[in-house]
Amino acid sequence: MRKLSASKTLLSVFSAGLLMTASAMAGDFAQQIDARQDGFLSFADSLKTMKKLEDGRDSDWEAIRALAIKNSETLATLPTLFPEGSDTGSRSRSTVWTKWDKFESDLSKLNGQFVDMASAAEAQDAKALTKAFKAAERSCKSCHRGFRVKR
Numbered sequence: 503m504r505k506l507s508a509s510k511t512l513l514s515v516f517s518a519g520l521l522m523t524a525s526a527m528a529g530d531f532a533q534q535i536d537a538r539q540d541g542f543l544s545f546a547d548s549l550k551t552m553k554k555l556e557d558g559r560d561s562d563w564e565a566i567r568a569l570a571i572k573n574s575e576t577l578a579t580l581p582t583l584f585p586e587g588s589d590t591g592s593r594s595r596s597t598v599w600t601k602w603d604k605f606e607s608d609l610s611k612l613n614g615q616f617v618d619m620a621s622a623a624e625a626q627d628a629k630a631l632t633k634a635f636k637a638a639e640r641s642c643k644s645c646h647r648g649f650r651v652k653r
């Protein structure tokens with residue numbers, strides 16, 4: 503929370519572009535790295551929650567739909583959180599930047615799956631929802647194989 507209000511203050515002083523340039527010159531991408539890791543972590547949490555909310559009898563479709571939409575909104579911020587040179591100190595492989603088109607298309611595939619989850623929830627279609635969960639999980643794995651450093 504504190505971080506958020508600090509960056510808001512900065513944004514009112516500088517344009518977003520100037521802010522990016524300033525941090526690129528300083529070579530300090532801790533903020534972007536934290537933000538993108540938080541984004542991915544929220545996908546993992548959210549998927550777990552959505553699966554619990556879909557219980558086969560008394561599913562909370564509206565909550566599932568809201569989470570799917572939130573994931574899609576978070577995902578939309580991700581491309582801006584990978585400034586060039588920000589692999590150091592993160593789990594991103596340099597392939598993120600050398601194969602940026604593939605990375606972006608993997609992100610957009612996952613976005614499509616979040617949209618499918620929202621539609622399935624709206625239609626109260628458990629089968630379509632499960633299908634979208636499985637497709638998303640394949641997307642996570644496949645992108646990590648190419649773009650995330652193994653531990």
Ligand code: HEC
Binds near residue numbers: 543
């Ligand atoms: C387009 C590629 C891509 C997709 C799709 C993707 N990830 Fe990742 N994920 C990454 C990269 C790259 C990192 C490393 C981020 C960093 O440290 O810079 C990462 C990191 C993470 C992390 C670890 C954060 C940390 O602190 O190390 C988690 C958890 C995670 N992803 C979960 C998921 C889940 C769950 C999905 C699917 C719903 C998913 N990711 C989809 C590329 C992707």
